[in-house]
Amino acid sequence: MTEAQATVTQRRRISKIWLVPIVALVLGLWMLIYTLQSEGPEITIAFSSAAGIEADKTKIKVRNVVVGVVDSVRLAGDFESVVVTTRLDKAMAPLLREDTQFWVVRPRVGPGGVSGLGTLLSGGFIQLAPGTAKKRRSHFVGLDTPPVTPAGTPGLQVNLVSDSAGSVGSGDPILYKGYRVGRIDTALFDVETETMRYGAFIEAPYDDLVSSATRFWDASGITVSATAEGIEVDTASLESVLIGGVNFGLPDGGEPGDPVESGATFRLYPSRATMEARPYVRALEYVVLFTQSVRGLKSGAPVEYKGIPVGRVERVLLHEMQGDGLTGEGAPIPVLLHIEPARFGLPDTEAGVAELSRIVPAAVTNGLRAELEIGSLLTGSLYVSLSMIPDAPPDAMATFAGRDTIPSVAGGLEAIELRIARLLDKLNALPVETLLDRVDLVLADFGQIVGSEPMQGLPASLEATLVDLRDVLESVSANSALQERLLRTTTELNRTLQSLRTFLDTLDQQPNSLIFSRDVPKDPEPPAGVP
Numbered sequence: 001m002t003e004a005q006a007t008v009t010q011r012r013r014i015s016k017i018w019l020v021p022i023v024a025l026v027l028g029l030w031m032l033i034y035t036l037q038s039e040g041p042e043i044t045i046a047f048s049s050a051a052g053i054e055a056d057k058t059k060i061k062v063r064n065v066v067v068g069v070v071d072s073v074r075l076a077g078d079f080e081s082v083v084v085t086t087r088l089d090k091a092m093a094p095l096l097r098e099d100t101q102f103w104v105v106r107p108r109v110g111p112g113g114v115s116g117l118g119t120l121l122s123g124g125f126i127q128l129a130p131g132t133a134k135k136r137r138s139h140f141v142g143l144d145t146p147p148v149t150p151a152g153t154p155g156l157q158v159n160l161v162s163d164s165a166g167s168v169g170s171g172d173p174i175l176y177k178g179y180r181v182g183r184i185d186t187a188l189f190d191v192e193t194e195t196m197r198y199g200a201f202i203e204a205p206y207d208d209l210v211s212s213a214t215r216f217w218d219a220s221g222i223t224v225s226a227t228a229e230g231i232e233v234d235t236a237s238l239e240s241v242l243i244g245g246v247n248f249g250l251p252d253g254g255e256p257g258d259p260v261e262s263g264a265t266f267r268l269y270p271s272r273a274t275m276e277a278r279p280y281v282r283a284l285e286y287v288v289l290f291t292q293s294v295r296g297l298k299s300g301a302p303v304e305y306k307g308i309p310v311g312r313v314e315r316v317l318l319h320e321m322q323g324d325g326l327t328g329e330g331a332p333i334p335v336l337l338h339i340e341p342a343r344f345g346l347p348d349t350e351a352g353v354a355e356l357s358r359i360v361p362a363a364v365t366n367g368l369r370a371e372l373e374i375g376s377l378l379t380g381s382l383y384v385s386l387s388m389i390p391d392a393p394p395d396a397m398a399t400f401a402g403r404d405t406i407p408s409v410a411g412g413l414e415a416i417e418l419r420i421a422r423l424l425d426k427l428n429a430l431p432v433e434t435l436l437d438r439v440d441l442v443l444a445d446f447g448q449i450v451g452s453e454p455m456q457g458l459p460a461s462l463e464a465t466l467v468d469l470r471d472v473l474e475s476v477s478a479n480s481a482l483q484e485r486l487l488r489t490t491t492e493l494n495r496t497l498q499s500l501r502t503f504l505d506t507l508d509q510q511p512n513s514l515i516f517s518r519d520v521p522k523d524p525e526p527p528a529g530v531p
Contacts, residue, residue, distance in 0.1 A: 040068070040090040045102050045126070047142040050082040052106050052124035060086055060102075060126045067092045067128065084126070084142075096138065097131030101150065103143040148185045149201040155182065156207035158260070160198040160216055160246070162268035165189070167220040173245045174200055175219060181206035184246065198268065200246065210248070210264075213257030213348060215279060217269040219247035247272070251279035257348065278312075280342040282353050286360070287317065287400045288370040288384065288408050289332035296382040297372065303337050305386040311339040313384060320401040332408075334400055337370075337384060360397070360406070367392045369409045 047053070050073050060068040068088040076083050088096075106124040126142075129150040148171050149155070162168070165187070174182035186199035202210055246268065250256065269275040294316060303311040317334040339356070346352035360368070367389045375381045386406070395407040 040088040041093050041096060041138060042085065042087045043096060043138045043140065045084045045086070045140045045142045046076060046081045047084060047104065048081055048144055050084075052104050053082075053084060053126070058123070058125060060088065060128055062092070062095070062128045062130065070126070086126075092128075093136075095128065095130040096136055098133040098135045098137050100131035100137065100140060101129040101143055101147055102140055103127055103129075103146050105146070148183050153201070154204040156202040156204075156210055156260070157185075157262040158200050158202065158210065159263065159265040160184075160200050160268040161265060162196045162198070162218075162270075164270070165196045166218050166270065168196075168198065168218055168246060168268070172220075174202060175245055175247045176206060176209055176249065181209070196268075198246075208259075210260060211257040212260055212264075212281075213250055213254050214248055214260075214266065215251060215269065215275045216246055216248045216266050217272050217275045219245045219272075251276060254279065280340040280348050282342070282348050282350065283311065283338050283340045284353055284356055284360075285314070285403050286337045286339060287403045287405045288335050288337060289400065289405060290335060290370075290372060290408050291332050292372060292410055294333050294335065294372065294382070296374075296380045297335065297384075298381065301375070301381065301383045303339065303384045303386065305344075308343070310343040310386070311337055314338045317401060335384070336403070337406070360404070363388070364395065364397050364406060368406065369395075370406050371409050 052058070053070060053073055055070050055072050058070040059066045060070070068086045070084055070086050072085045074083050074085075075081075103126070104124055105127050127146070129147065149157075168184060168187065170184055170187045172184045173180045174184065182200060182202040184198050185201050188197050189195075190197050200216075267281070269278070297313060297316075299313055299315050301313040302309050303313060314336040317336055321331070321334060339360075340348075341352035341356040342348040344356065344359075346355050368386060369389050369392050371385050371387070372382045373385045375383045389409060392407075392409065397407075398405045
């Protein structure tokens, strides 16, 4: 019997030494996940220059609280700017919106004063202004200068348009009745329209003062004007005199308009006087074709309706004349008029424009005409007068260069000349020769009548009649016998009437006087007895 032999096999076991790298791997993954979850967003900011920016040193602040440090600074691919890379705190992620702004804070001297003096010792830093837009962003373009109004500031943003720059610039104050309520954010020159465009910000709650009827004007400097009452000096605050400023308000007698939204555009007038001269915004344009000379009619000349200013003359449409074929001899001259509905008491809104556009055609049908009148005999300046002419020939509105036209009639000296010419035409049209022939016939008949025998004897008959009339008048004169007889008869008649009046009075008091005598004896009384 043989002995059984056991088979021995070696069992493979994982060495405990592998626990160390496994634990390290798990810890590394956990730390990676924790880091990814806890670290803030990484952003890039493009600046035109790296002045005042250093990697691992320049800080990023929000309301003077450090929220990050610049990681690196490098040139952009086009070598036109520098790109700053930084990682912010995780809590800053909601602040990174499309309208978030970054700029470098350093010592500056500007219209708003001196700023950033604290960075002389601590060094510059990058300021973050949180945005309020809905979309998020991680790549930004830094500002070269700090924004006048940071994003998210409560208030109203409006645009101002001016024909010239004047003395208004970025950072200048916006005033309301002398009190600072806002500022000019930006000032840019539009090359296409050749106008200055300003971005203005009105702080809350003063933004409620701005409506569709609000007007803005340049309040810089001092305005001096001479009037009948003396010399008037108009100036705003000392700040606006020194550095410039913009004022706003309502025109004299104006009513507040409708509320406006951010982004609304207003005209910036050179002065308050200019604003008062042209206080309205909405207007209609009409064209008048004048057949007479327009010499003395200038742009800006008033347009009046029965002596009331209702608009102004914009210009003579010389270029449009060629396009419409009005170049022949005797062709009318087209003049563009600017009519404001508010001058007629209508609202300075689109509704007022629509109402005026409905009224004018009906007025033209009833005789509304335009004519040139002399405004000054010294200068020879003209203005356009609109009036209702009852005997005007029927006419209707047409179009010229895409605008409605108002019929015209001759005015001024030319109207007088036209009337004289019409009078002379009527005189020339009279049948003068026929009238003279008839006058000759009438004179001949009159001569025959005068030379007839009855007419020759008429003076003698007339003289006899006058003699008889004189005798009659002498017979009734004061010293005539007829006058004495009349006086005597009148006296006797008066006496008779007086007696009749006495008789009637007696009869009224004693009706029995016709039967009994007037003196009635008293009743007898018996004598007293003798004792």
